[in-house]
Amino acid sequence: MCPREIVVNEHKLDPILRSDRLPHIWCPGCGLGPAMACFANAIQESGIPVDEHVCVSGIGCTGRVAGYLNVDSFHTTHGRAIPFATGLKLSNPDLHVTVFSGDGDLFAIGGNHMLHAARRNVDLTVICVNNFNYGMTGGQLGPTTPYAAKTTTTPYGNPDGPLNIPHLAAALGAVFVARWTVLHVRQLQKAIAFALQKKGFTFVEVLSPCPIGFGRPNDLGDGLEEMSFYRRQSVVDDQAPLDSLEIDMSKDSTLVLGNFVDRERPVYQPMGTEPPAHRDRSVIYQPADPEVKAREAL
Amino acid sequence: MSENEEDRHVLTGRHFMNGDTACAEGAMAAGCSFFGGYPITPSTEIAERLARRLPEVGGVYIQMEDELASIASVLGASWTGARSMTATSGPGFSLMQENIGLGAITETPCVIVNVQRGGPSTGLPTLVSQADMMQARWGSHGDYPAVAYCPASCQEMFELTVLAFNTADLLRTPVLVMADEAIGHMTERVVIPDKSAIEHVARKRPHASAMDGQLPYESDGSMVPPMPRAGRGYRIHVTGLTHDERGYPATDAATHDKLVRRLAGKLTHFAPEIIKVEEVQLEDAEVVLVAYGSTSRSARHALTMLREEGLPVGMLRLITAWPFPGDRIAQLAERGCQFVVPELNLGQMALEVERNAHQSITRLNHAGGITMSPEQIAEAVRETMSCAREKSWSMSIS
Numbered sequence: 185m186c187p188r189e190i191v192v193n194e195h196k197l198d199p200i201l202r203s204d205r206l207p208h209i210w211c212p213g214c215g216l217g218p219a220m221a222c223f224a225n226a227i228q229e230s231g232i233p234v235d236e237h238v239c240v241s242g243i244g245c246t247g248r249v250a251g252y253l254n255v256d257s258f259h260t261t262h263g264r265a266i267p268f269a270t271g272l273k274l275s276n277p278d279l280h281v282t283v284f285s286g287d288g289d290l291f292a293i294g295g296n297h298m299l300h301a302a303r304r305n306v307d308l309t310v311i312c313v314n315n316f317n318y319g320m321t322g323g324q325l326g327p328t329t330p331y332a333a334k335t336t337t338t339p340y341g342n343p344d345g346p347l348n349i350p351h352l353a354a355a356l357g358a359v360f361v362a363r364w365t366v367l368h369v370r371q372l373q374k375a376i377a378f379a380l381q382k383k384g385f386t387f388v389e390v391l392s393p394c395p396i397g398f399g400r401p402n403d404l405g406d407g408l409e410e411m412s413f414y415r416r417q418s419v420v421d422d423q424a425p426l427d428s429l430e431i432d433m434s435k436d437s438t439l440v441l442g443n444f445v446d447r448e449r450p451v452y453q454p455m456g457t458e459p460p461a462h463r464d465r466s467v468i469y470q471p472a473d474p475e476v477k478a479r480e481a482l
Numbered sequence: 483m484s485e486n487e488e489d490r491h492v493l494t495g496r497h498f499m500n501g502d503t504a505c506a507e508g509a510m511a512a513g514c515s516f517f518g519g520y521p522i523t524p525s526t527e528i529a530e531r532l533a534r535r536l537p538e539v540g541g542v543y544i545q546m547e548d549e550l551a552s553i554a555s556v557l558g559a560s561w562t563g564a565r566s567m568t569a570t571s572g573p574g575f576s577l578m579q580e581n582i583g584l585g586a587i588t589e590t591p592c593v594i595v596n597v598q599r600g601g602p603s604t605g606l607p608t609l610v611s612q613a614d615m616m617q618a619r620w621g622s623h624g625d626y627p628a629v630a631y632c633p634a635s636c637q638e639m640f641e642l643t644v645l646a647f648n649t650a651d652l653l654r655t656p657v658l659v660m661a662d663e664a665i666g667h668m669t670e671r672v673v674i675p676d677k678s679a680i681e682h683v684a685r686k687r688p689h690a691s692a693m694d695g696q697l698p699y700e701s702d703g704s705m706v707p708p709m710p711r712a713g714r715g716y717r718i719h720v721t722g723l724t725h726d727e728r729g730y731p732a733t734d735a736a737t738h739d740k741l742v743r744r745l746a747g748k749l750t751h752f753a754p755e756i757i758k759v760e761e762v763q764l765e766d767a768e769v770v771l772v773a774y775g776s777t778s779r780s781a782r783h784a785l786t787m788l789r790e791e792g793l794p795v796g797m798l799r800l801i802t803a804w805p806f807p808g809d810r811i812a813q814l815a816e817r818g819c820q821f822v823v824p825e826l827n828l829g830q831m832a833l834e835v836e837r838n839a840h841q842s843i844t845r846l847n848h849a850g851g852i853t854m855s856p857e858q859i860a861e862a863v864r865e866t867m868s869c870a871r872e873k874s875w876s877m878s879i880s
Binding site: 240258259272 | 533562714
């Protein structure tokens with residue numbers, strides 16, 4: 185068969201992408217392209233007018249997503265995307281604000297903001313691309329780097345344990361928590377579209393290959409090979425215990441995916457002159473076993 | 483908006499008010515509708531006042547998790563079209579520096595109040611100092627325009643906060659109110675005028691509903707591009723990276739030099755409009771006190787004492803520390819004036835005075851913790867007058 189140039193004059197995502205900024209800066213085999221495409225598709229699927237969408241990013245490879253999306257987009261400082269987004273959302277509640285950033289930006293330098301935005305249940309969607317390392321700076325240890333993994337700053341193997349991100353997000357009070365990989369584009373897009381439509385602090389973790397920074401030193405092969413690894417080793421289990429979701433990334437380890445949490449909590453409203461209308465009853469202790477009370481009385 | 487709600491923005495009348503409270507009322511009068519903050523002595527009363535006041539007018543008060551988050555939320559809110567602010571003191575001001583730079587490069591107007599206390603580090607949480615003045619100018623990395631007002635009374639806490647919002651919108655950049663603990667915590671008369679008497683500089687907006695061919699960071703010759711609002715269909719991209727006139731990242735030397743020169747150039751361009759000083763008996767002065775904030779109150783008292791002794795002393799009070807009135811200092815130096823600069827730091831604004839005067843000056847310094855007494859300042863002036871002119875004097879108060 186003769187090689188043939190394929191010319192595509194238009195694409196259904198053209199209105200959502202800044203085509204004058206493409207091609208993007210990401211490495212061959214990087215998962216950020218499909219992750220961004222899933223988000224762009226989800227914006228269209230969500231039914232929310234594109235002009236109401238705002239994307240806020242922090243710093244890093246994933247931080248560059250905001251610059252490629254043709255919505256009002258803000259590429260802020262390292263770790264501060266969530267509080268910047270909080271200011272936008274609270275000052276104009278009509279906006280649909282999504283924070284699209286990386287694991288290091290959101291959970292290391294920006295971890296405190298994740299904690300408090302989720303606690304308040306600010307109406308934001310946070311998409312966290314987890315590539316297990318700091319890619320932009322050339323493959324250093326991040327907060328999700330698996331135990332014993334090699335990076336340029338853990339040449340003898342990572343002595344830290346990784347954060348279990350969905351477990352943390354759920355514990356902090358996120359009303360929707362999901363994890364997918366960039367191989368699972370249908371499920372990922374659906375999860376993001378759901379998160380965009382759901383009120384409150386919604387969170388989607390996206391596992392993504394970083395063949396240059398993380399794949400190479402950890403024998404995961406190129407981008408395609410890591411995608412094969414995702415296909416081979418993934419298990420979809422929405423009911424998986426949240427504390428079992430830690431990621432190891434060793435050849436025979438399991439990647440648990442799914443939409444783990446979907447619940448209701450009162451959405452953050454800025455303080456008015458009247459006391460808040462309702463409080464979150466789901467967090468108040470109620471003994472499952474009525475005998476607990478009796479024991480306590482003794 | 484009902485007339486009643488309107489009234490709650492501006493508390494017209496005579497008040498006996500704490501400086502921090504007056505600052506908060508200045509923000510209300512200026513139409514501030516978003517405060518993101520974190521409590522820190524001696525600025526906390528600003529947050530407390532706005533927590534009560536903003537909900538009365540449908541504004542947003544949010545206590546963020548730290549000062550990093552506070553300033554980030556303030557920048558975000560500004561892009562919705564809101565006038566937004568935060569208030570802090572030294573340690574919090576240090577934490578805010580990175581995003582003050584983001585505000586400068588993305589041209590995001592907002593107001594940051596620093597009620598100065600003794601530093602470095604935790605220093606003197608409850609006691610006065612003026613040691614963040616150079617940080618106000620150079621605190622964030624890179625070259626950027628810095629505007630800083632120095633209130634010297636509760637009345638000025640009100641007035642200069644209003645002015646800070648106007649200057650922020652005029653230049654499209656973060657503006658600082660560099661108060662100090664003595665001013666923040668003193669209580670005196672504050673007169674709040676009618677709403678109609680409060681000046682309001684409108685933020686420059688794009689003409690059309692879409693950018694209409696106009697590039698978001700194209701400065702149309704005025705140094706300040708019009709600022710779109712998020713959610714209005716402009717599809718803007720705003721980045722802390724060096725960017726071209728489309729707002730797109732362009733990290734090359736030529737674009738960087740052009741952008742940074744325009745940003746920094748705002749200060750030179752608008753300096754004649756922004757610089758504010760109060761001149762006290764400078765006409766025949768041979769010695770000029772250059773003072774600001776709480777120290778200028780002691781300097782004013784010293785000046786009266788010295789005039790009674792028949793000594794030709796005047797005062798140049800800095801209302802804007804940045805931009806600095808260097809030309810006025812140069813004029814006075816040319817006339818043969820000597821300068822005495824009392825300040826509650828080890829000589830910060832004194833550097834600017836010396837640099838512009840091209841001569842040695844007398845510095846009167848204390849690291850902070852106590853306001854300077856008029857007698858100490860008067861003595862520094864007397865010594866300056868009796869000493870050989872080529873000698874530089876640096877005095878410490880114990």
